[in-house]
Amino acid sequence: MPSLHFMLLKLAPLNTRIVGGENAPPGSWPWQANLLQTFPTYQIMCGGSLINSKWVLSAAHCFSSTNTANWNVYLGRQELSGTNPNEQVRTLSSIFPHPLYNSSTHDNDLALLELSTTVTFSDFIRPICLAASSSTFYNGTETWVTGWGNFKHNTVMPLPSPATLQELEVLIVGNNKCNCLYGGSIITTNMICAGVLAGGKGSCQGDSGGPLVVKQGSVWIQAGIVSFGYKCAEPNYPGVYTRVSPYQTWINSIIITKQTGFVTYTSSGKNSDSSTSCSSSPSITITPSTPTTTTTTAKRECLIFPRFNFPVGSYVILILSIV
Ligand SMILES: *[C@@H]1O[C@H](CO)[C@@H](O)[C@H](O)[C@H]1NC(C)=O
Ligand SMILES: *[C@@H]1O[C@H](CO)[C@@H](O)[C@H](O)[C@H]1NC(C)=O
Numbered sequence: 001m002p003s004l005h006f007m008l009l010k011l012a013p014l015n016t017r018i019v020g021g022e023n024a025p026p027g028s029w030p031w032q033a034n035l036l037q038t039f040p041t042y043q044i045m046c047g048g049s050l051i052n053s054k055w056v057l058s059a060a061h062c063f064s065s066t067n068t069a070n071w072n073v074y075l076g077r078q079e080l081s082g083t084n085p086n087e088q089v090r091t092l093s094s095i096f097p098h099p100l101y102n103s104s105t106h107d108n109d110l111a112l113l114e115l116s117t118t119v120t121f122s123d124f125i126r127p128i129c130l131a132a133s134s135s136t137f138y139n140g141t142e143t144w145v146t147g148w149g150n151f152k153h154n155t156v157m158p159l160p161s162p163a164t165l166q167e168l169e170v171l172i173v174g175n176n177k178c179n180c181l182y183g184g185s186i187i188t189t190n191m192i193c194a195g196v197l198a199g200g201k202g203s204c205q206g207d208s209g210g211p212l213v214v215k216q217g218s219v220w221i222q223a224g225i226v227s228f229g230y231k232c233a234e235p236n237y238p239g240v241y242t243r244v245s246p247y248q249t250w251i252n253s254i255i256i257t258k259q260t261g262f263v264t265y266t267s268s269g270k271n272s273d274s275s276t277s278c279s280s281s282p283s284i285t286i287t288p289s290t291p292t293t294t295t296t297t298a299k300r301e302c303l304i305f306p307r308f309n310f311p312v313g314s315y316v317i318l319i320l321s322i323v
Helices: 175-181 245-254 312-322
Strands: 032-038 043-052 055-058 071-075 088-090 092-097 111-115 129-131 142-147 166-173 191-195 211-216 219-228 239-243
Touching: 032 055, 043 211, 043 219, 055 219, 071 092, 071 111, 129 245, 142 219, 166 175, 175 191, 191 219, 239 245
Parallel strands: 129 219
Antiparallel strands: 032 043, 032 071, 043 055, 055 111, 071 088, 092 111, 142 166, 142 211, 166 191, 191 239, 211 219, 219 239
16 A cells, blocks of 8 residues: 655645655546646646646645746646656646635645646546535545655755656544644644554655545545645654635635536544544544535536546456457
């Protein structure tokens, strides 16, 4: 099983990246975006997710300003360098960091990016649905994080080579438990933690802004955005992600000309995290987000193409074998 690690933002603000992951089969994470801001002597790299044909979701900490100059967004990308036959590149026409983003606390660490022109969907480029505000993610829920990050990499060129998109399965760590692990007062209700508590696997530098996703039936839903963590893949320090579900209203207030698909993810069973308290720190009370009924009936691009259980490559092989 692959793993991802995060970097503490204060130490490495722009490049949280995956450690211990596995190469992702081409087309298996078709919403994954690669964001590069290129300067004469260095580049800044972040991840992102395509949420409809013209908008990408990422982390606010990837953007030092709303100046769109020098940013390129790559979709359908598999390798950081070399040939990417299914790739489409766009520049940005606007950057909307969340107005309440706090770089000290990492609270509200998300940004919406408007592409210069729409991308064309394909087997390798498809939007992901976002977790609606009424979603629940219990402790232990299986999720996936993807990215090109690595603890060896930083924001300074050259980019690593070879570098295939990495995927890693991580488990949700409830907010109470995560807050205990981080010392009791860091994890807000706008954050969601996921990791491998044994260590050795996690998101790390360069993964920032990338998606943490979960599958419900045939639908993939984004639960989090890579935000920060303590070092990379440290035991008992899960990665901390921006929780997507509290931002349904804000996202819909920015993206008004294109439909974004929100889907409620519902955890089953009982949330063991609700009975978790820290031995040395007071437990925090997690206020559930206000349930909002998704009444939208307009088409949601993230639901247009059913996703199968197989990566694109496997699917092609399956068809051939039936023939
Ligand atoms: C960020 O949060 C800290 C701690 O709550 C607070 O003191 C500070 O004023 C906040 N900064 C901004 C820009 O809101
Ligand atoms: C879920 O919470 C319980 C209670 O805190 C804990 O024992 C268990 O390890 C947690 N599971 C995960 C995957 O975090």
